[in-house]
Amino acid sequence: MNHWLMMPLLVPLVAAMINLLLGGRRMGCQRLVSLACSVGLLAGSIILMGFAHSGEMYVYRLGDWPAPFAIVLVLDRLSGLLLVTTALLALPCLLQAMDGDDGRGLHFHVLFPIQLLGINGAFLTGDLFNLFVFFEILLIASYSLALHGGGPERVRAGLHYVVLNLIGSALFLLAVGTLYGLTGTLNMADLAGRVAAAPTDQAALLRASGLVLLVVFGLKAGILPLHSWLPALYGSALAPVAALFAVMTKVGVYAMLRAATLLFPPQGPVGGTLAALLPVLALLTLATGAIGALGAQRLRTLIASLVILSVGTLLAGIGQFTASGFSAALYYLPHTTLVTAGLFLLAEPIGGQRGDLEDRLDTGPPVGRPAALGLLFLMGGVAGAGLPPLSGFIGKLLLLRSAPLPDGTWLWGVVLGSSLLTLIALSRAGSRLFWGPVVDTETPTPAGWRPLLPATLLLAASLAMTVAAAPICRYTEATARQLLTPRHYIEAVLNPAPPGGTP
Amino acid sequence: MLLYALVLLPLIGSPLPALTARLAGRTAPVLTAAAISAVALLLALPPLAAAFAGAPMEAYHSWLPQAGLDLGLRMDGLGALFVLLILGIGLLVLLYAHYYLTKEEAVGRFYSFFLVFMGAMVGVVLSDHLLQLLVFWELTSLSSFLLIGFNHQRREARDGAAMALTITGGGGLALLAGFLLLGQIAGTYRISALLDMGDLIRAHPLYTPALVLILLGAFTKSAQFPFHFWLPRAMAAPTPVSAYLHSATMVKAGVFLLARLFPVLAGTEPWFFIVGGIGLLTLLYGAYHALFQHDLKGLLAYSTISHLGLIVLLFGIDTPLAAVAGVFHIINHATFKASLFMAAGIIDHETGTRDMRFINGLWGYMPRTAALAMVAAAAMAGVPLLNGFLSKEMFFAETLHLSALGPARGLVPLAATLAGVFAVAYSARFIHDVFFNGEPKGLPIYPPHEPPRFMRLPVVILVGQCLLVGIVPGLTVAPFLALAAGDMLGTPLPDYSLAIWHGFTTPLAMSLAALIGGLTLYAARQRLFAFHRQRWPSVDALVLFQTALDRLAAMARRLTRLVANGSLQQAIALVLLATILAVYWPLANTPSSITGPVRFSSIDGLTLTGALLMMAAAMLAVYWHRHRFTVLVALSVVGLMVVLAFVRFSAPDLALTQLAVEVVTILLLILALFFLPRRGQSKSQPPRRVFHLLLALAMGTAAGLLTWGVLTRPFDSIAAFFLANSLPGGGGANVVNVILVDFRGFDTLGEITVLAVAALGIQALLDNLCLEAGMVEGIPDRWADERHILVLSLITRLLLPLALLVAIHFFLRGHNAPGGGFIAGLVSAVALILQSMASGIAWTRQQWRAGYRPLIAWGVLITAATGAGSWLFGHPFLTSAFGHVRLPLVGELELATAMLFDLGVALAVFGVVMLILETLGNLNQRCAETRKGGA
Amino acid sequence: MLDLLISFFLLIGGAFALIGSIGLARLPDLYTRLHGPTKATTLGIGGILIASMLHFGAQDNGPSVHEILITLFLFTTAPISAYLVARAALHLDRQEDGDRL
Amino acid sequence: MLNLAIPLALACIGAALLLNFWRLVRGPGPADRILALDTMYVNTTALLVLLGIHLNRSVYFEAALLIALMGFVGTVALCKYLLRGDIIE
Amino acid sequence: MNRWLPQPLTSLCLWLLWLLLTESLAPGHLLLGGLLALALPLFTVRFCPDRPRIHRPLLLLPYLAVLLWDITVANLVVARLILGPARRLRPAFIELPLDLGSDLAVVLLTHTVSLTPGTVAAHLSPDRRVLLIHALDVDDSAELVAHIKQRYERPLKEIFAC
Amino acid sequence: MEALAACTVAVLVTCGVYLLLRARTFSVVVGLSLLSYAVNLFLFFTGRLLGKAPPLIGSTAGDEAPLADPLPQALVLTAIVIGFGMTAFVLILALRARGELGSDHVDGKEDEA
C-alpha cells in the first residue's frame, strides 16, 4: 500500500501541533515549521499527482480493514490535481501571511496547516461520513482564519458564514443519514453500487438526499441562491486568508463533481435530476458573479464576485457531463483558484496605500509603484476576465468548445455576456485605482519586491498554465475520462488486486 | 521562423524602452523602440519578396488541439501590405512622438505600450489561425486602452480609454464566438484552409449567426455606426497614438478582417446588406458630423469614421473591383490621415489648443506645416493629383453597379456623392479655418512657431507619398495593390487601371459635384452650423456611455442585493428554501409512496412520555426564546430526553457522551449569558414571523418525512461486519468504541482535531476582548455578596478525587463497556470546572498550573502517533494491535494500541474543554481589571 | 421471595419519587416545594437502588454493590442543590423586596 | 410479581417526570424551574436504574451515575448564575 | 508518610470506592485501585489546602445510623404533609445559632438538616454562626432549634472536637 | 414507534429552525443546538429502532435479540463531539460580535428586528 497517501494529511497535522507546542512567543520557529510544511506538501502533492498520472487508482485502507467497512483514502487523477492546486496556492498565501498578518491574532500557524489538512482530506477520502469530518475540519479552521485579525466587518461576515455552515453541516448529516438508512453503507464506491441497485420505491428518497447534498455542497461552493455569505467574507478577511479561501469554494465543486460522477451518475434516477439542474444553476451563478463584479464598490468584493463567477464557470463545464466539459472545468479550476488568490493578495498593497479610500473603487490619487502593481493587476485582470493570452482565455475557449452550438447557445451567451461585464468591471476598477489626478500628498509606498512576491508567484502561475497548457490539458482530459468511467474507481476500492500485485 | 521573429520581436522587446528609460533618460527609449521597429521592418522584407513571388511564407505548428489553439503565421500580399503600413508608419510615428511627448511624461512606458501594440497588430495581420488572430486582436484592444489612457491625470483620457476598451473588447468577445462558430462549421481554424471553403460555409445554417458575430467584432474595431462613438473620445490619447492607432492601424484591423475573410464570408445577401448598409450609414454619418467638430482631432476622428465606412461599403458591394478599391483606400487613408493627425498634433503642440474657433491664420506663423497639412487635407477631400482622388474615383465608379438593389440602386451613388460633398466641406474647413480666417484668438501659446525640423519630417514623408501615389500610381502603389488585392480575393484580378484620367465619366462628374458642392457648403457654413445645433443637440457620447454604465452598475448592485442583502435571516431562509425544495420536489414527483413496506413497531408509554416531554420542551424553548435564562432550562430538558432516547434504544455510549457534552454546553451558555446585553429582543413583524413559522414547519416536516421514509424501509447494512470483527479483530466487546478507535479511528482523529481547533479559535476570539457584563430581565440587578459558598466548595473538594476516579474508570473500561477516552476527558474536565464554580477559577488555577494547549497538542500527537506506529510493522495507518499479557499476582491483562489512541483522545478533550472554559472565565476577570484600571 | 423483596423496594422507590414530585408540583411556594424533592425523591431513588442491588446481586456474576455509589453521591449532593436553590430564591426575593422598598 | 412491579414503578417515575415538567413550565420564578430541572435529573437517574432492571442490563449504571453527577453540576451552575452572574469568577 | 500518603483516609475511601465501582476483588483491581488511591490524592491534595481534621472518626458511625433512620422517618412525615391538605401546613424560616468550629462539621450539619424531617437549610451566614432553616410545618420553633442542637450538633461537636 | 420518531425529529427541527430565524445571536445558538439534537437523533434512528437490542457483545447471557447497529451510534458520537465544538465556537463568536458590533443582533445592527 502506498503510504504517501497519508502525507498530505499527517504533515499539516503534525506541523500544526508542533506550532501549538511552540506557543505564541516563538513566531520565527512557527513560521519555519509552517513553511517547511507547505513546501513539503507541495513536493508531496506533486509526487502524488505523479502517481495518479499513471492512471491507476491508489486505495489506502486505513486500519488494514477491507472496504467498504472502514475508511479508505483514494487517490485518482482528480484528487492529485486538486492536491497540487491547493499546495501551489498555500505556499504564496503563507509567504504573504508571514509578512505580518500572521501576528494579528492568535494561532495562525496552527490554523493554517489544519485548514490544509481539511482540504486535502476532503479531496482524498473515499468515505462519505469521513468527508463530513474533513469538511468540519476545514470549516472550523476557516472560521478562525476568517476572523483572524478581528474587527467589526470581519466578525459580522464571519458570524454569517459560521451560522450558515453550521446549518449546512446539519443538512449534510441529514443527507448522509438518509443514504445510510437506505443503503446501509458509507463507502462512496459501495454507495454508488447500492444506489444504482436500489429498489424503485426508494428512488424519491434517494433523490431527495442527493439534492440535499447538492444544497450542502452548493453552499460551500457558493452557487446562486446560497452564495450570499461569500462576498462579505472574502471581502473582509485578511488578504492571505481570502486568497487561501479561493480554493474553499472549489472543495464544494469537487464534492459535487465526485457525487455527480460516482454516487449519482447521470444515467441513474438521482443523477438525472442533478444533470438537469446543474447547468441551469451553473449559468445563473455565472451571471450572478458577473453582475456582482459589475456592481462591486470595493476591489475585494469584485474579486469575491469573480470567485462566484468561477464557480459558475466550473459547474457549466461539469454540468455537461462530457469529457470535454469536465476537462475544460478542470483546466479552469487551478487557473481561477490561483488567479483570484493572486488578485486578493494584490488588493492588499493597493488598498493599503489609499488611506481612507482603502480598496473602494472610487477615483483617488493614483497608487504608488504603478508599474509593478499595475502590471500585476493587468495580468490578474486579463487572466480573470478570460482575455487572451493568459490561461483564463484558454479555459474559456475549452469551455465554449465543449458545448457546440446550437445546443450551447445559452452557455455561450452567458459566458460571453459575463465576460463583457467582467471586462467592464475590471477596466473600471483598474482605471479608478491606477489612474487619477496626481495629488501632491505623498502616499506610503511599499518598498522592495518582497511584499509583492506572493502575488507575483500566483499570477505567474497563470502564465505558466498558458505555456504548459498542452500537457495540462492532456492531464485534465485523462482525468475527465477517468471520472466518466466510475467503474474503475469502484473496482479499485471494492475489489483490490491480490496482495503483492500493486504497490 | 522569420515570421515568428517578426511578430515576437516587438512583443518581447517591449519592456526594453521602459527599462532603458530608467537607466538612460529620454532618448534611449525611443531609440530602442525605433531600432526594434526598424529591425522588424528589415525582417519583413524576405517574406515580402516571397509574397511577390507568389509563394507566401508560412509557419504552422499544432499546439493545443483540445482548445483548437494552434500557432500559425502566413504572410501573403494582404498581410504584407498591412505589415508595411504598421511598421513603416510606426517608425514615422516614433520619430514624431519623440518630439511630441513632453519631458514629464513617462516616455519609457509609452514606447513599451507602443511596441506591444505594434507587435499585436503585426500578429493580427499575419495570423493564419482564427483564434490566434483573436488573441492578437484583443491584445491590440488592451494595449490601445493603455495608450489612450496614457495621460491618465485627465478624466477624458481615463474614461475614453475605458469606453474604447469596453466597445472593442466587447466586440472581441462577439468575434470569439463568431470564430468558434466558423471553426465549428469548417472543422478548422486555419485561415488559409478556410479560404477555400467559402461555399461550404456560406451554405451552413450557422453561417448567418457566425457572420453577424464576426461583423460585430469588425465593426466595433473599425468604429462603424452605431459603435463609432468610442473613436472621437479616444482622441484623448496623445496625438502620436491617434496618428498611429486611429488612422493607420488599429481601426484598420476591422476592415482588414473583412478583407481577410472576404472569400469566406462575402457573396451572400446578408453580407451585402449588413456590410454595405452599415458602411453606407457610417460613411454619411461620419462625413456629416466631421464638419461640425470644433476640435481638430475631432474633425479628423469623424472623418476617419466616414472613410472607414467608405471602405466597408466597398467591401460590402462585393465585386472584385470594389475590393481592390477598398484595399487601395486603406493605403491612401492611412497615409493622408496619419499625416493630418501629426499636423494637428503639431498645431496643438505649438498653440496649446485644438479648438478651431481660436486657431486661425496659422499660415502666417508656420507656413511649412500649413502647406503640408493642406496637401494632406486635399487628399482627404479627393482632390485630383492626390492619392485620395484615385481611390475615391474607383469608389464612385463601384457605387454605380449595384443591380441587387433594383429600383433603389440610384440612391447609393447619390449618397456617395453627398458624403463626398461633406468630405470636401470639412477638408475645406480644416484648411481655411486653421490656416486662414484671420488672426488667432487667445491662444494659450502665442506666437506659435514651426516645430522642430525632425518633428515635421514624418509629415513630409507621408505627404510626399500622397503626392507620389496621386501622380504616378502605376510606378508606386500599383504592384503592392495588385498583390494585396489579389491575395485578398484569392482569384485573378479583373482588369483595372490606376490612372488620373479616365475621360469624362460619371465618377468624374460625381467627384466634381462633390468638390463644387463641398466648397459651396463650406461657404454657407454659418447657416448650416445653426441648423446642426438645432437638430443635433450636443449630446456627449461619453457622458451617455458613462451614465449608462453607472446605471448598469447600480442595477447590478440592486440585483446583487436582492439575494445577498447582508441579512443573515434571509440567507438562512434561502438555504432552507433550497433544502425544502430539494426534499419535496422529488417526493412530489415520484409516484411511489413515501411509506416503505416495513411493519411498524409498537409504542410503549415510557417512550411516548419521553418523546412528548422532548417535544414540549423544544416548543417551550421557542415560546420562551426571549427569556434567555429560561430557555436554558428548557434546553436542558430536551438534552435530558435525548439522553433517555439513547438509553432507550440501546446506546449507552451515546447517552454518556451526550450527557457530558450537554452539561458543558449549558455551562458555556450560562457563561455567555453573563455577557449578552441586558435588553431583551423586540418581537419581529407578524408577517415575517408567520413566514418564518411556515418555513420552519416545512423544514421540520421534510426532516420528519425523511425519517419516516427511512425507518419504514428494510435495512441491510455493513454493521454485521463490525459485530463479527469487533472482538476477534479489534479486541473489544464495545463495538461502538471499537469503531471509534479502530474501524473508523480516522474519524475520531479528525473529530479531536476539530475540537482542538475550536478551542484555539475560541481563544483567539476572546483575545483582546472586553465586554460589559449584561443581564437578562427577571434576573436581579445586584448580585449576591457571597462569592463562594462554603457548603459547596467544601463538598466539591471532597468530590474531586471521586470524580477523577470515575473518569479513570470510564477510560479503562471503554474498549469493552460503555465509556472511553472521550467521556473520561469530559468527566475529569467537569470535575475541575466544578472546582472553579465552587471556589473560583483563579483559585483552581493556583492549585493546578498545567498548560492546556500543550495537553491538546500532545493528545492529538499521541493519537496520530498511535496511528503512524503501525507503519513500523508494515501496516497501514491506524492498524490496531492487541494482546493479552499474564502478570504474576495481577492476572491476565489486555493491552491494546486502542488504549493509547484513547489516551490521546482523553488528553485532547480534557485540554480543549478546560481551555475553552478557562479562557471564557478569564474574560470577566480581565474585564473587571480593565474596568477597575480605567476607573 | 427475592422477587417480592425487589418488587417491594421498587414500589416504595417509585411511590416516593412520585410523592416528591407531587410535592414539587402542588405545594404553594418554592420553600415548601423544596422539601419534596430533597427528601422524598432521594429516598425513592434509594429504594430503587436497593432493588437493583438485589436484582443484579442475585444473578451469577457476583454481588452488585456499585449502586451504593449513586446513593452516596445523591445523599451528598441533594442537600447542596436544595441549599443553592433556596439561597438563590432568597436572594431573588430580597431583591424584589428591595425594589419595592 | 416483578412483571407487575416494574411497570408500576416505571409509571410512577414517568408521572413524576411529567409533574416535574409541569412545575418547570409553571415556574413562576427561575428558582422553581431550576428545582424542577434538578428533580427531573434525579428522577431520570431512578428511571435509568429501573430500566436496567427492566431490560436486565447492568450497563445503564454508568449512565445513571453520570446523570446524577451532571445534574448536580447543572444545578450548581444555574444557581450560581442567579446568585453571582459569573459562574466561575 | 505525609509526602507519599497525604490523605490516608481519602486514600482508603478511594480504594474502597474503586472496588465498589468495578465490583471486583480480582488481584488486578485490588492493585490498580491501590495505585489509584495512592496517586490521586497526590494530585488532589492541592485542592484541599485546609484539610479537615476528624478527631474521633469512629463516632461517625452511630451518627450516620441515626441519620439514616431519621431520613426514613423524614420521608414518611413529609409524604404525609405533601399528600395532606396544603392549607394545614405552617411553614416558617428559623434561625439556628451554630456553635461549631470546623467547616466540615458545619457542612455536615447543613446536610443533616436538609435530609431530616421537614427542614431544609437555606442560608449560612458568612460568619458561619447562624444557619437559616426553612421548616415545612412548625409548631414551636424554639423546640425545633433545641431538637436539632441536641440530636445533631452535639455529636458533631464530639466528632470534630470543636 | 416509527411515527413517533419521525414526529419528534420534525418538531425538533421545526423549533430549531424557527429559532435560527430569530435575529438574536443567542436564539440562533439555541436553535442550532435544537437542530443538532434533531439531526443526531435522526442519524441514530437510521440504525433502526431496536428497543431491546443489547448494546455490547455478550453483555447478557443467552440474549437472542439482534445487536443494535453500532455504526450510526459511532457516527452520532462523532457528530455530537463536533457539534459541541461548533456550538462552543459560535457562542463565543456571538460574544465577540457583541463586543465588536455593540449588539447581539445577527447583522450587528438594531434597526430591524
Ligand code: NA
Ligand atoms: Na479657426
Ligand code: NA
Ligand atoms: Na485494526
